[in-house]
Amino acid sequence: MGTPHNEAANGAFAKTVLMPGDPLRAKFIAETFLEDAQLVNHVRGVNGYTGTYHGTPVSVMASGMGMPSIGIYSHELYHFYDVDNIIRVGSAGAISPKLKLRDVVMAQGACTDSNYAHQFGLPGLFAPIADFRLLETAVAVARRMGVEPPVGNLLSSDVFYDKSGRTMEWGAMGVLAVEMETAALYCNAAEAGKRALTICTVSDSLVTGEELSAADRQTTFTRMMEIALETAVEMAKQP
Template sequence: MSIHIDANNEQIADNILLPGDPLRAELIANEFLENTECYNKVRGMLGFTGIYQGKRVSVQGTGMGMPSMSIYAKELLDDYQVKKLIRVGTAGALQAHINMGELILAQGACTDSHINQLTFQSIDYAPIASFNLLCRAHQAAQTSQKICHIGNILTTDRFYVEDQPLYNTLKEHGILAVDMETAALYTLAARYQAQALAIMTISDQLITGERASSEQRQHQFLDMVETALNCFVD
């Protein structure tokens, strides 16, 4: 049991999905897992454990932003010794060739947040994904014929950004997309020698201004979750 997760150690699996929205955690459990148990309701941040294709898998809501992700990832890693963590969520595309609904596999995550500076001081730490999970996700996407893009993303503290010159600079340096959690997850996974990956669907095109409808977001999210779950299957 930890401060924000009301579960015994045996209630949480070694493999876990991390959606930001706790209602999406419930959706994943209902749509994909068998023999499901709800192990957490603290602060409404739902957590579930069940079986997917013979593998024990948990799914835990994390909230929005690096501070919230840091709380849940740290407790899962430190108090529950989780081994493989996959963030499943959405992102905004920074490259014109990336279309709505396509997948982003975040190989690395730069950030404008000061959270890592509190740890590394003057060092510009580069959080990266687990190569094993990255390869598994790429293979799973290819098997299901999903278009995916692999590369660097930006994890930002600001959801609403109106800094076009900054976007242009990021685009010129090959940044694929923007999210608000991945850098925190990768940094903590490295600290605890665990495997982590962020798999995201493009819900907003920041270059063209296109946005997905609620129905599109739901459908695309479930497709992406299936790809993530297959990373845990041998």
């Protein structure tokens, strides 16, 4: 089996897949945390690996940047590779003054300026939300690790270089941070009857203009990765 974007064989992916945007971050997770990690996909340089974490099979594959990209990869993982859980692990820019750099944020829902959900032909606006079981498990894992994660809405935008200058208006409605993938991932999970969750690290703030250094990003992102991996282990224990 395979797709135009994924050369992996049947059964090559575990039931839970971590999805960072960057293929090199997928490689880092596999080499740092997984035992016996095997490269199962390398089409277009989008690295996909499967190994074990504390004895539990876990996969990690990059999503690329933006909703069209994660839309393709998550659809194929859900529909063609029998993946049950996708956990996005990425970065986000704070648009709420409640957030600090290095905060690990979990997306209960995803506002969006994208037209991605139009394809489903619904007679209104679909509200993309996380799977509660995944979210509840991840929050419990984070608390065990001494992390109290802010949980709420993220903004999934199609635009990185925003010429409108209106991104901060979402913050006035309680939206925590902005990124570019979650709404499409949550839509695909809903359509497939599967589970999805986004866990992001605040790497910069549109409120204060602060940014993490490269060294700080590596350290903070590692904590986010550990939360996601421990969540995968907990999900494997549940019926």
